[in-house]
Amino acid sequence: MLFYSIIVVITAIDQLSKYWIRSVMTVGESMPFYKDFISFTYYQNSGAAGSSLQGWAPILGVLAALIVAGIWWYRKKGGFPGTLKQSAAALLVGGAIGNGIERLLFGKVTDFIVINSGNGIMNLADIAINLGVVLYVVDMLVSQRGRWKGNRKNPQIN
Template sequence: MKLSRNRRLAIVVALTVAADWASKVAVRREIPFEAERDVVEGWLSFQHHFNKGIAFSWFADMPSSWRMPLLVLLTLGGMLATVSIMRQSRDRWIHVAGALVLGGALGNLGDRLVDGGVTDFIFVHFFPYIFNVADIAISIGGALLVLRMIFDTARRDEAAPTHA
């Protein structure tokens, strides 16, 4: 049975959300809050943290009555922009990148709506922030989206006729 493009993308979104939520459940169950477990000593560890804000803890100190609606609106706006980009393109990599962004956004949004923030746990010792699977999906998907859009723009510019 051959799956349609939309079904394949829905699977990418669903697997991203599932991996994110499963990893967060495991961390909450196995690692005490603010404890650390070495994965690769000196390089990578899991540290159980809770982030009420977004990337780099932005908005974490904002009162909850403002923070939650703002973060939900920003997330939904980002998701709508991503869907718009995906719908305007035929590029399969833009579709996959968009699905990663959507899956990561949904993973963190679900956490935020249920718990008031997100569980972060991945600490790469040379990087000053702790993140989670959803953040990785958003970062990889976002970077791939930007690169493909730049590449696509450059390719269209090369193909455009000149009237010199």
Template sequence: MIYYLITLIILGLDQLTKYIVAATMDIGQSLPVIRDFLYWTSSRNTGAAWNILEGQMWFFYIITIIVAFVVIYYIHTVGRYHPLLGVALALILGGTLGNFIDRIFRGAVVDFIDVYLGSYSYPIFNLADSSLVVGAILLLVYTYLDAKKEKRQHESN
């Protein structure tokens, strides 16, 4: 199914970029990509977004396994019939598995995308995080569109 190919592409790109950062940069080292806006900054995160629940690895293992099974179930039962939902779930699965692999094999998630918006420094993130966010946004769009479709069908009956 195409959705698993999307998941594998996300997972491959995520792990490749994290490997390159971990192998070639010291933690804390920062390289400008677009000065005053985008940097590659080698960082490690033992929590969730913004280091929430830092060090609670068993919690993340359990949650990740549950989320992965739920997402796979929905890809097979609903997502396969609705392309937008399938892509959203594939992106969520790829991001979830990308960070899960880091937690298992590195003991922390490798983050490196460092964005500055004026004087604000956005928390450092990675491709798996980006995939999760885009997948969640697409899931919201799908839910909105599906609700509108249901409402139109209900009104026409």
């Protein structure tokens, strides 16, 4: 149930935030959000991260749908055991759905979050995808940590 709850929450918050930005701002308009650290600038991206692959939104939308289907299939086959991996996969799916909806409906994605440390412009779906990747890596490191500790206690001599 956690898996589906995360997907619904991420997708809903992402879509609502993008709708709000499109409703209150014009493309290129900026407004401060949190001190000098975060601001909102309305940008429409018809490509991928870093404005690469401009004009490829429909193809990227189909790719997002395939990734979502692949994650769902893998999960059904028993992949992603454990809460951390389930959460990571759900964040990836929620983010892919959020951006995929816009790519397939509008041919572009609404980006608006600017972190003034030079990380470009993004949206909540992008943040969810990045967080999903981080959680997956953390889960891999935690599970490896147990193996590393086990190997120190029982070192094999070759």
